[in-house]
Amino acid sequence: MEYRFLGCSGLQVSVLSFGGWVPKGSGHGEDVVHECMRTAYEAGINCFDTAETYMDGESERIFGRAIKKFGWERKSLVVSTKIYWSGSGPNEFGLSRKHIIEGAKASLERLGLEYVDLIFAHRPDDLTPMEEVVRAFNWVIEKGWAFYWGTSEWSAEQITDAHRIAEKLGLIGPLMEQP
Template sequence: MQRTPMEYRYLGRSGLMVSCLSLGGWVTYGGQVGPEVAQACMKAAFDAGINFFDTAEVYSGGQCEIDMGVAIRKFGWKRSDLVISTKIFWGGKGPNDRGLSRKHIIEGTDASLKRLQLDYVDLIYAHRPDPDTPMEEIVRAFNHIINTGKAFYWGTSEWTAQQITEAHLVAQRLNLVGPLMEQPQYNMFHRDRVEKEYLPLYKSFGMGATVWSPLASGLLTGKYNEGVPTDSRLAIEDNAVMKRLRDSLESEDGRIKISKVVKLGEIARDLGCSTAQLALAWCLKNPNLSSVITGASRPSQIEENIKAISIVPLLTDDIVDNIEQILLNKPALEYNFRSS
């Protein structure tokens, strides 16, 4: 069987190229699955051409970083062949173990590098905005991380366009480096920020988007159409986020979304792909995305996800219109997926 070739895109306006599909460890690595499975998934991803691996200091209390670091060492991958990212904000229970103070950004980065067993990460994110820390302190601290060789680029995650703009204006005033990339949630059911709020940022600052939850925590795979499977991440009992997602499926809005997923599945079948591959291809068609971060709890999911790349050319204007008629949530008239 012929393998789907990987596509690489520039990270925003930088010269760094990242795989259009990347592998993230949120919930899964260090939590849902053990280190052996995490290693197998990372190897399958690397062998398939994925070069971008994403983690964070808070994922499974740091265990995700440990497991990813062990995999990198075990397989002896050349460092220049990898793009590794981590995120700083929630580092522990101490008063200075969270937020974006200069102290936590620097100490949190050092702790992450130790867990990853790396001298540097390629990308480092401010995992959330911090209204209690002055923007100048945040910008200076991330520039210190870059200047000391602990990261090459810095970015944000779930910041508003106003906060990102403020960071750039501070950086320009101080002749420092502003945030290159933003990591927001983006999928067929969560569109406004990426498609509308951030529109001016792509051109004004050359921002790249590396999006998470492209399958809406599995909802867009269709596997929750008949309830929650016991082996799914939503079945994890001791995770507050997963509990909220489970509860949301039982709401009226959740039932409406599931009915839309069923209709999307009909389009997917006509295209000869799965609902998940359709949802990933839909994300990949957005020209402002540098990479779509996927999760995987078994290596076979990597192969299935990568097939989505071959579906993108099949998303003609008519197909996109059919999808929009199902979703009924297009946020901005000035943005669309049409080839013209």
């Protein structure tokens, strides 16, 4: 397997990753997902990607059970999750400080992990001030719940804005973008 540095960090990720998006009712049982994850891991894939919204959080639970079942050392994995949608209540979606922090904590509980390597803002949130988003993801990093944060389906202008604010505040800007 080939590995590359993620952005301008020292973190090495496999050029292929294993994604955990499986639609409900697809007929893919947990045993099948675990077998696919095992095959990917044995092929050298170290990056496993999921999100709080995939199968209403069940994807994270399945990933966590696989990690435990196979006894994989946490240091051998790069685990990512994404925050934006977790429910229909007014504070259960978006990128408010409240949702980022509560969403990250809930994801860790579902995964059964102390931290994720990467945490993504799953979509941009035009209703939440960018400074709040940047500060909240930095809080998650400072707590040790994630090592890096990034974006998913953000525009170049939004990413630039996040970097500008992070630099102004002496904080960490987004490292990666998942289109």
